Amino acid sequence: MTTAEVWLLIALLGVGTFAIRLSFLGLIGGRELPPWVLRLLRYTPVAVIPGMVAPLVLWPDATGGEPDPARLAAAGATLLAGLWTKNVLIAIGTGAAVLYAGIWLTG
Amino acid sequence: MPKSEALRGLRDAAPFLIVIAPFGMLFGVVATEAGLPIAQTMAMTMLVIAGASQFTALQLMTDGAGVFLALAGALAVNLRMAMYSAALAPHLGPAPFWQRALCGYFNFDQSYALSVARYEAQPALPLPSKVAYFLGVALPIATLWTGMTLFGALVGGRIPEAFALDFALPITFISLIAPMLKTLAHVAAALTSVVLALALAWLPSGFGLLIAAACAMVAGAVVETLMVRPA
Numbered sequence: 001m002t003t004a005e006v007w008l009l010i011a012l013l014g015v016g017t018f019a020i021r022l023s024f025l026g027l028i029g030g031r032e033l034p035p036w037v038l039r040l041l042r043y044t045p046v047a048v049i050p051g052m053v054a055p056l057v058l059w060p061d062a063t064g065g066e067p068d069p070a071r072l073a074a075a076g077a078t079l080l081a082g083l084w085t086k087n088v089l090i091a092i093g094t095g096a097a098v099l100y101a102g103i104w105l106t107g
Numbered sequence: 108m109p110k111s112e113a114l115r116g117l118r119d120a121a122p123f124l125i126v127i128a129p130f131g132m133l134f135g136v137v138a139t140e141a142g143l144p145i146a147q148t149m150a151m152t153m154l155v156i157a158g159a160s161q162f163t164a165l166q167l168m169t170d171g172a173g174v175f176l177a178l179a180g181a182l183a184v185n186l187r188m189a190m191y192s193a194a195l196a197p198h199l200g201p202a203p204f205w206q207r208a209l210c211g212y213f214n215f216d217q218s219y220a221l222s223v224a225r226y227e228a229q230p231a232l233p234l235p236s237k238v239a240y241f242l243g244v245a246l247p248i249a250t251l252w253t254g255m256t257l258f259g260a261l262v263g264g265r266i267p268e269a270f271a272l273d274f275a276l277p278i279t280f281i282s283l284i285a286p287m288l289k290t291l292a293h294v295a296a297a298l299t300s301v302v303l304a305l306a307l308a309w310l311p312s313g314f315g316l317l318i319a320a321a322c323a324m325v326a327g328a329v330v331e332t333l334m335v336r337p338a
Binding site: 007013016017022024040041043046047051053056058060074075079082083088089091092096 | 122123125126143147150151154155156157159160164166168173174177178181182184185186187188189190191192193194195196199200204207208210211212214215216220268271273274276277278279280281282283284285286287288292293296297298299300301303304305308315316319320321323324325326327328331332
């Protein structure tokens with residue numbers, strides 16, 4: 001991609017993202033949404049983020065797309081710590097500790 | 108009191124600030140290593156303010172995708188924000204347009220999640236307080252995000268590979284999601300998302316995720332309906 005193409009991508013991505021973010025907030029005003037829409041919306045984060053993360057965990061770029069024991073263990077530990085403590089920072093700390101321990105052990 | 112709501116927003120955002128700092132820095136480092144000059148790295152981080160989308164754009168650029176495929180992939184990752192926008196609309200809809208535009212600009216994962224939780228806990232909150240809470244959450248996060256991206260871009264490739272910064276992103280996202288898996292419906296949605304995203308990983312970047320996410324939302328809503336009204 002040339003420098004000009006990268007600038008074009010950045011500009012279009014900025015405008016497009018703003019349009020998505022504003023969409024309903026900008027157009028709908030104070031109108032109520034039907035209950036079935038709200039029911040779907042409740043599951044947005046758990047519907048998008050796990051699917052985004054799964055390939056990164058199974059096929060990390062850092063190992064050329066090969067499954068890596070240290071990263072798999074770190075992801076599992078993060079998930080368990082998060083489920084158990086419901087605390088984001090404890091989960092991150094646990095994941096990082098297991099990742100470094102795993103890299104040290106396998107590296 | 109709008110001012111006290113803004114402060115409450117800041118307080119509620121605090122745990123996320125600690126998460127955002129390394130994440131923003133990671134983007135600066137990765138973008139610089141991918142060959143982006145600081146001006147482009149900073150322009151993207153300030154205009155887009157969406158880590159996952161920015162990383163997707165970088166990844167597709169590095170893979171040699173053209174402008175429009177990279178744009179489509181990075182925008183697909185952001186489509187969930189239309190749903191955030193719809194979730195915020197019943198609460199912030201009556202605000203003046205410039206305030207809705209401002210909240211739209213800062214409508215990202217953390218500002219959406221904390222604000223909707225606050226509005227649902229306190230439905231009687233006056234409109235100016237709701238806007239103040241939203242910006243109280245969003246502004247410190249966006250400022251730190253931008254600052255840490257700059258720091259990462261300046262530090263650039265000087266971080267040793269041994270730190271495995273590549274995995275900060277998955278760990279952060281898993282940590283955000285795990286505490287949300289509080290009902291069978293949430294678990295069903297998450298599992299559907301993982302299975303379909305992996306099964307559809309051969310599709311052009313972003314499209315498989317979009318299909319997986321749409322099916323996962325339906326799965327969550329269907330399981331919720333079944334649990335509320337057992338057959």
